[in-house]
Amino acid sequence: xxxxxxxxxxxEARIRKVSRMIPDEGPLTEDKIREIVNGALNxxxxxxxxxxxxxxxxxxxxxxxxxxxxxxxxxxAAAGQGLARKINAWMEEDFRKRISSKPEDxxxxxxxxxxxxxxxxxKAASTIGLVDGPAGVGKTHxxxxxxxxxxxxxxxxxxxxxxxxRNARGLLAKIYAASRLRRNARKNPRLAxxxxxxxxxxxxxxxxxxxxxxxxNAYKLIQDLHDTCELPILLVGTIRMHDxxxxxxxxxxxxxxxxxxxxxxxxxxxxxxxxxxxxxxxVSGDQLRRIFxxxxxxxxxxxxxxxxxxxxxxxxxxRRVKWIIRYAEAxxxxxxxxxxLLGHVEKAAEMVRGExxxxxxxxxxxxxxxxxxx
Numbered sequence: 427x428x429x430x431x432x433x434x435x436x437x438e439a440r441i442r443k444v445s446r447m448i449p450d451e452g453p454l455t456e457d458k459i460r461e462i463v464n465g466a467l468n469x470x471x472x473x474x475x476x477x478x479x480x481x482x483x484x485x486x487x488x489x490x491x492x493x494x495x496x497x498x499x500x501x502x503a504a505a506g507q508g509l510a511r512k513i514n515a516w517m518e519e520d521f522r523k524r525i526s527s528k529p530e531d532x533x534x535x536x537x538x539x540x541x542x543x544x545x546x547x548x549k550a551a552s553t554i555g556l557v558d559g560p561a562g563v564g565k566t567h568x569x570x571x572x573x574x575x576x577x578x579x580x581x582x583x584x585x586x587x588x589x590x591x592r593n594a595r596g597l598l599a600k601i602y603a604a605s606r607l608r609r610n611a612r613k614n615p616r617l618a619x620x621x622x623x624x625x626x627x628x629x630x631x632x633x634x635x636x637x638x639x640x641x642x643n644a645y646k647l648i649q650d651l652h653d654t655c656e657l658p659i660l661l662v663g664t665i666r667m668h669d670x671x672x673x674x675x676x677x678x679x680x681x682x683x684x685x686x687x688x689x690x691x692x693x694x695x696x697x698x699x700x701x702x703x704x705x706x707x708x709v710s711g712d713q714l715r716r717i718f719x720x721x722x723x724x725x726x727x728x729x730x731x732x733x734x735x736x737x738x739x740x741x742x743x744x745r746r747v748k749w750i751i752r753y754a755e756a757x758x759x760x761x762x763x764x765x766x767l768l769g770h771v772e773k774a775a776e777m778v779r780g781e782x783x784x785x786x787x788x789x790x791x792x793x794x795x796x797x798x799x800x
């Protein structure tokens with residue numbers, strides 16, 4: 427609870443740094459108005475918001491807004507006082523929206539702790555880090571949290587590799603957008619544009635799904651950005667990345683590999699074989715319930731235990747759990763059940779897996795799991 431308090435206090439301080447504390451009633455002094463003017467001009471520049479957009483947002487005349495920022499004598503005093511209060515309130519509300527993007531379904535998983543620890547070390551050392559792991563263990567789930575308003579590493583930027591940014595040009599555009607130049611950004615930014623924005627900032631850049639980058643040039647861009655800005659960069663991808671950057675003598679990736687100062691292999695961190703052929707548990711029933719159950723039909727304890735088995739099957743499958751729960755809920759509703767039962771989960775799992783599936787036994791719990799299912 428103490429950490430939550432200080433995290434909230436730090437976030438509130440960031441908000442107050444953007445907007446100004448002003449009295450609820452009475453006229454504002456000229457010094458206070460100038461403080462609001464300067465703060466608002468900086469804010470508009472930071473997020474590339476035009477004065478016309480601001481005027482529309484607060485429902486004011488564009489001409490009045492222009493006169494307010496120019497401190498024109500033609501602006502009536504009462505209008506100036508009103509605009510100062512409206513603009514200050516708008517800045518606070520707008521900034522709150524920008525930093526309150528914590529994923530609603532975020533739950534700290536065992537994988538989250540490992541990834542967050544890696545991110546802290548990468549930022550502290552201003553190096554390039556690589557986290558690789560199997561699909562469905564919460565990598566993207568954690569990356570979204572690190573780039574949210576509640577992040578333990580404020581200012582973190584997140585770029586997810588997709589069809590638009592698999593090459594160097596597309597990746598540069600995504601990084602440029604993630605650096606918070608929100609509006610009217612260049613369609614074809616240069617490396618210099620991003621460097622000017624990020625040099626010396628020590629802001630962490632996370633690139634998720636990095637295994638989907640198409641060619642050597644994309645990695646060369648990451649290398650140049652790191653070298654030029656001394657930018658901490660965390661690369662997150664599948665286990666395919668584990669073998670790609672291991673040889674500093676490789677003709678294609680050797681230079682890039684030599685710059686990786688931290689490597690984390692999630693498979694080794696999370697999946698340890700227990701006695702016999704049993705797989706130890708890395709995600710608990712309580713965690714699955716908090717991620718997936720909110721607002722839906724309740725899960726019967728047997729159904730939840732079955733989902734823990736799916737989540738921990740071989741290499742962990744949070745996405746598979748998501749789809750099984752969705753189908754199981756539909757099956758439960760169709761049968762007029764108020765609870766998602768084990769039979770509903772088994773039928774849903776058969777749909778997702780394409781084969782018959784039966785819950786067999788609970789999975790042995792590792793020391794780091796929070797609690798057993800149910």
